[in-house]
Each structure stands twice: as structure tokens, then as C-alpha cells.
Amino acid sequence: VGFQRSDENFHADNEYMRIESFKKGQRIYVNLLHAFVNQLNE
Numbered sequence: 001v002g003f004q005r006s007d008e009n010f011h012a013d014n015e016y017m018r019i020e021s022f023k024k025g026q027r028i029y030v031n032l033l034h035a036f037v038n039q040l041n042e
Helices: 019-040
Strands: none
Touching: none
């Protein structure tokens, strides 16, 4: 699951990543894990 913006050049020579993109990615993964757990508990 990717969560960076197209201009962030993650893992490039001039790489950087906005803090808000990183935080958004964390929230996405938490929500994804919750969804998986909910599927298992059904």
C-alpha cells in the first residue's frame, strides 16, 4: 500500500517524505489491520 505523493521521490537520490504523508500511511495501516481482524472475527 503506497501513501506518498508523486513529488516526494521516496528512495530516490533526492528522497524526502512529508510528515503528513507518513502519518497518513500509519493511519491507513492501522485501519487495514483493523479490517483484517474484523474479517477474521466474523
